Amino acid sequence: MTVGRTFLGAFIVVAMVLSSVDRAWSGPVEVMQGSEIFTPPPDSEIPAGPFGDLVRKGEKIFTQTGRFAGKYVGAENKMTCESCHLDRGRKPYSAPLWGAYVMYPRYRSKNHMVNKLDERIQGCFRFSMNGTAPPVTSDTVKALIAYSFWMSRGAPVGVRLKGAGLVKLPPPARPPSLFRGKKVYAARCALCHGAHGQGRTSHGGQVFPPVWGNGSYNKGAGFYKIDKLAGFIKMNMPLSKGDSLTDQESWDVAAYVDSQPRPADPRKLVRR
Amino acid sequence: MDGMSDDFIKGLIPEVIFPYSTPSRFGRIIGEIKNSDTHPGHRRLTGFRCPVRRRTMLKKVLSGIALSVLIAGGAAPPAGAVTLMAWGKHIAKEGNGTPGSTACMECHRLKGGGMPSIGAPRIAGQPRRYIAREIREVQAGKRYGPVMSGVVQNLSRRDIQAVALYYSRVHSPKIRDVGEPDPSHVSKGRRIATRGLWKKNIPACVQCHGPDGYGVPPLFPYIAGQNRTYLLRQLMAYAFLKRQDDPQGLMRGIARRLTPEERKAVAEYFSSLHPPDRDAP
Numbered sequence: 001m002t003v004g005r006t007f008l009g010a011f012i013v014v015a016m017v018l019s020s021v022d023r024a025w026s027g028p029v030e031v032m033q034g035s036e037i038f039t040p041p042p043d044s045e046i047p048a049g050p051f052g053d054l055v056r057k058g059e060k061i062f063t064q065t066g067r068f069a070g071k072y073v074g075a076e077n078k079m080t081c082e083s084c085h086l087d088r089g090r091k092p093y094s095a096p097l098w099g100a101y102v103m104y105p106r107y108r109s110k111n112h113m114v115n116k117l118d119e120r121i122q123g124c125f126r127f128s129m130n131g132t133a134p135p136v137t138s139d140t141v142k143a144l145i146a147y148s149f150w151m152s153r154g155a156p157v158g159v160r161l162k163g164a165g166l167v168k169l170p171p172p173a174r175p176p177s178l179f180r181g182k183k184v185y186a187a188r189c190a191l192c193h194g195a196h197g198q199g200r201t202s203h204g205g206q207v208f209p210p211v212w213g214n215g216s217y218n219k220g221a222g223f224y225k226i227d228k229l230a231g232f233i234k235m236n237m238p239l240s241k242g243d244s245l246t247d248q249e250s251w252d253v254a255a256y257v258d259s260q261p262r263p264a265d266p267r268k269l270v271r272r
Numbered sequence: 273m274d275g276m277s278d279d280f281i282k283g284l285i286p287e288v289i290f291p292y293s294t295p296s297r298f299g300r301i302i303g304e305i306k307n308s309d310t311h312p313g314h315r316r317l318t319g320f321r322c323p324v325r326r327r328t329m330l331k332k333v334l335s336g337i338a339l340s341v342l343i344a345g346g347a348a349p350p351a352g353a354v355t356l357m358a359w360g361k362h363i364a365k366e367g368n369g370t371p372g373s374t375a376c377m378e379c380h381r382l383k384g385g386g387m388p389s390i391g392a393p394r395i396a397g398q399p400r401r402y403i404a405r406e407i408r409e410v411q412a413g414k415r416y417g418p419v420m421s422g423v424v425q426n427l428s429r430r431d432i433q434a435v436a437l438y439y440s441r442v443h444s445p446k447i448r449d450v451g452e453p454d455p456s457h458v459s460k461g462r463r464i465a466t467r468g469l470w471k472k473n474i475p476a477c478v479q480c481h482g483p484d485g486y487g488v489p490p491l492f493p494y495i496a497g498q499n500r501t502y503l504l505r506q507l508m509a510y511a512f513l514k515r516q517d518d519p520q521g522l523m524r525g526i527a528r529r530l531t532p533e534e535r536k537a538v539a540e541y542f543s544s545l546h547p548p549d550r551d552a553p
Contacts, residue, residue: 043467087470191491191519192480202482202489203548239475240526 037163040090040098040151051146058147061140062089065129066206069140074130074263078199078206078215081144084128084223086236089151092163093235093242099164101152117145127221130263166231172251176226181256184249188238189257197260212260220265223258230254360438363431370426376435379419385444391501394547396444401490403436409517416515446497446547453500453540461541464534472529477538480522486548491519497547503539511535 046052061068065080073079082088089097104117111123118141122133134140155161186195189211193199197212210216223229234250236242245253364382367373379387384396395403407424409415427435465485468476478485480492487494495503509515510527518524527535 086475087468091470188520200488200492202486205483207479207482207488238520238522239479240473240522241520242473 037092038098038155038161040096041153046150051150054143054146055150057139058143058145058150059088061143062147069125069134072125072129072131072134072138072140074218076214077130079129079209079217081124083209084232086239089147091236093165093167094232095165096151096163097148098152098155099161101148102155102157103160103164117148121145126266128217128223130216130218130266166228167235169227169231169234169247169250172248174248176230176251176255178252178256178259180249181252181254181259184245184253185256188245188249189253192238197257211257212262214263216262218263218265220267224262224265226251226254226258229258356434356437357441359431360434360436363427363435364438368427368431373426374423376423376439380439381444381447382442383444384439384442385447386499386502388447388449388499388501391499391505393502394444394447394498395439396442397548398440398493399487399489399491400436400440402493403439404432405491406517407432407436413514415517416509416513443549447499449499449501449543453544457537457540458544460534461537461539464530464538465541469530469534474526474529477542484548485542485545494548495542496545498542500539500543503542504535507535507539 046055057068062081062085066073066078084095085091085097086094092099100120101117104120105114107114108120115123116136118136121141121144122136125131126133192208193211194208197210197216199206199210199215200208206215217223223232230247230250230253233254234243234245234247237245361382362368363373364376364380367375379390379392380395381387384394384398386392386394406415407420407427410417410420410424411427413421424432464474465477468474468479477495480488481495482488482492485494485496487496506515507527507530510518510523511530516524530538
């Protein structure tokens with residue numbers, strides 16, 4: 001119990017520190033003040049009826065993307081939405097859906113235009129899932145939007161909520177090193193993601209997602225940017241022991257993972 | 273097998289040389305089969321190929337052995353793993369022959385179904401590397417095991433490999449727990465198992481132990497169909513006692529953050545499931 005409380009205490013302190021970092025980096029966007037991180041509604045409050053069905057369908061696509069939206073997922077890709085958006089898209093600092101929903105539409109430099117959420121979701125399929133963009137009118141996008149909409153119920157709109165997105169780490173003290181990163185990977189990551197980044201399976205199904213190789217995200221994905229991957233790793237990895245790597249270790253291992261082979265950026269493929 | 277390099281595995285599993293172990297034991301086995309009477313059970317497994325001139329002596333040796341042993345020895349072990357597999361089965365059945373050695377089947381049963389009434393775990397079909405690793409960790413004192421620590425202390429490294437291979441390949445039906453699980457515990461346990469308790473930074477159990485708790489080889493054991501006394505005892509050992517063999521302390525942290533009711537709920541949930549059929553290697 002004491003340990004649990006200590007852990008919780010440490011978590012809160014870190015969260016407070018990081019929230020100040022957040023403020024410093026977030027530029028013109030207003031950040032929600034206050035100590036509480038938004039709590040999405042519990043599953044038990046998903047209503048009966050057609051809207052609830054759509055929300056539940058969205059959750060299924062979210063957690064078993066290959067099974068319920070397979071035609072938009074790359075042929076060899078083994079990721080799901082939940083691979084990056086932990087706890088079914090609810091966990092703070094792992095790009096939770098409730099943090100994203102209230103921030104769209106918004107301008108993104110990635111494609112130099114104001115994006116709606118459906119366009120953002122298309123990007124996930126194209127890059128992280130190494131597949132094809134589902135049409136905005138497709139059932140897949142409709143269900144995922146409904147799931148995000150329901151999860152952000154009660155959250156203020158148009159502000160960057162605490163715990164939204166990923167943590168932005170301060171620049172590393174030393175330039176990220178693949179050599180050090182490889183050591184961190186072997187000690188802390190390979191248990192689940194495998195020595196060759198292949199992830200792990202159970203009875204034929206993927207359990208731990210591949211972090212490089214043909215089954216992983218492609219070079220157009222957000223995680224192919226070392227700072228984003230480092231921020232994700234820092235707060236979330238290893239699972240259940242987030243914030244146990246130092247900032248430098250997070251930078252190093254992110255650089256190592258992103259230095260490994262993975263599918264090409266589809267925007268840079270030569271069309272013939 | 274799974275792409276994990278040997279070096280990496282060695283890093284996870286520090287080789288432990290226990291003062292009482294007899295590392296060369298397995299190297300002598302073949303000789304013992306031919307030349308000594310110390311391993312009559314093992315002799316049975318290859319007995320049909322014994323030269324005729326040794327038959328008489330063989331019969332004398334076997335006269336004291338139960339009929340069941342004679343019958344069990346009749347089946348030819350699968351090709352390719354004859355010696356290690358046979359030795360593993362021998363240890364499971366009769367111990368390794370050192371003074372005070374205990375047969376695994378006394379508690380885990382010959383087919384590895386375990387013994388729910390005393391909390392002896394089901395081990396049939398558990399990954400080979402996992403079984404070997406856990407025995408080593410008990411020997412090293414890193415895994416709390418008041419019973420097992422005495423039982424495994426005379427096992428050599430080769431014995432461990434043999435017994436791990438044997439139990440990873442046997443099949444056993446589920447041995448029923450004592451009494452029925454509490455349905456309210458089961459449903460609460462199911463939520464924790466499949467959804468986690470992320471407010472306390474506890475992922476869903478199945479995120480590491482595989483869908484339905486079927487395990488993720490080589491180092492995440494299956495927990496589906498395991499008996500609830502064992503599961504609860506391990507969660508307690510992780511939380512409060514000296515079970516410290518979990519990689520990176522992952523289970524220690526999670527077990528500590530669960531409340532007593534939550535520990536009981538997940539134990540009852542996974543014990544209510546069916547164990548996996550034998551996993552791929």
